[in-house]
Amino acid sequence: MGFASPPNPADKRLYKGISGQYPLVQNMTVTEGGTANLTCRVEYNDNTSLQWSNPAQQTLFFGDKKALRDNRIELVHASWSELTISISEVTLSDEGMYTCSLFTMPVRTAKAYLTVLGVPEKPEINGLTKPAMEGDHITLTCITQGSKPAADLRWFRNEKEIKGLLRCKKKNPAHSAECQAQRQFNGDGESAKEVNASGKTFTVRSSLQLHVDRNDDGVAYTCKVDHVALTQTPQQATEVLEVHYAPRVEIFHPLDIPQEGQYLKLECVSKGNPSPDPVLWTKDGGELPDLDRMIVEGRELTFTSLNKTDNGTYRCEASNHLGTSSAEYVLYVYDAPTNLPPSTTPPLHPIPPDSTALLGTHASDPTVTGNRDPNAVGQHGTDHALIGGVVAVVVFVTLCLIIVLGRYLARHKGTYLTNEAKGADDAPDADTAIINAEGNHAHAEEKKEYFI
DSSP, X not given: OOBOOOSOHHHHHHOGGGGGGSOBOBOEEEETTSOXXXXXXXXXXXXXXXXXXXXXXXXXXXXXXXXXXXXXXXXXXXXXXEEEEEEOSOOGGGOEEEEXXXXXXXXXXXXXXXXXXXXXXXXXXXXXXXSEEXXXXXXXXXXXXXXXXXXXXXXXXXXXXXXXXXXXXXXXXXXXHHHHHHTTTTSSSSOEEEEOTTSSSEEEEEEEEEEOXXXXXXXXXXXXXXXXXXXXXXXXXXXXXXXEEEEEEEEEOSXXXXXXTOOEEEEXXXXXXXXXXXXXXXXXXXXXXXXXXXXXXXXXXXXXXXXXXXXXXXXXXXXXXXXXXEEEEEEOOBXXXXXXXXXXXOOSSOOOOOHHHHHHHHTTOHHHHHTOOTTHHHHHHHHHXXXXXXXXHHHHHHHHHHHHHHHHHHHTOSOOOOHHHHTTTTOSSHHHHHHHHHHGGGGXXXXXXXXX
């Protein structure tokens, strides 16, 4: 915007007396549908009239007299030094050069350009297929019409602007998928701009090519219109992608070392769209063996009390119409820890500490080695002497018993005869030997032996 200058500034410097009789005007910019105020001023006026005329050189107002029948054009102020008019509900056809004339001799004029901004319409996004499949290539096209000058379009992914489209012009378009998608419009990777049939407004298109994956499910893609006429409420359109994909399965478990008797819950987390059918639990390729202790509720497998028979490979499987996925968990149940009850009677002798445990758990602790009982070595020596004395006594008693038993067996060595043998020396037969033996019985006292 700026004030119109007199047609010949040199004349103004030479003729200071009439320099104030040049009309002064200002260019105007207004949004379509708004109101434009056109003002023409002169510093000094010797009762000369002012006039406003439109780009078609039709007189709008001559002084305070309305010359053109247009209800949108009204007189705001008229005096010898100023003529101001207003044009309401401005249209694009009102744009052009307006002339203010001061009827002196010669007539002096000043021109003001009225610029009308075309407001872009709300954009539309085309090319979205619902639902899209994972791995598809789709092209989203944003279109807005009626802008003047041409609007700019920007893409956002969940409120974060996609900057790749803005870098297409700087990079080689042939190496960018986004730019390739836009080459059909103008070949340089920017949004294409097309002039409408009216020749006054623009239709702007911008395309975004996507390689769809599961991370695009539920993502909002927004096309925003940037334009000088949109000062308060920006125009935008949003489309939310729905992506179908095969499920993926994971098994979550809370116990790192499951033990006998513990409670265990396995959770099968499956993500897919559409949502996978109810999951299937199996053990070692077959059905679950003990449904009384293995409870299946939805996606969870619960063991009320673990035991060794639960060892095995558990498989969770989920599927939808796009595919099947599974995950496995190998369960090994460890023995439950055994806790012995504490003894109620004190030990007869102090129990020496376990040197292995001491080295394994406290070798790096200086407080353990520094606070060790200084009498520990003496106590170990006393125990060893006592055990040696007991062993010596046992050995001595054993030797004494062996000596006594040997002497006893040596005293009882000799030859012993039965009664038959005693009378058999002189007897011709067995009967006579028995009779002779009975006869010799009377002399038996004489043959007794005495042991001292």
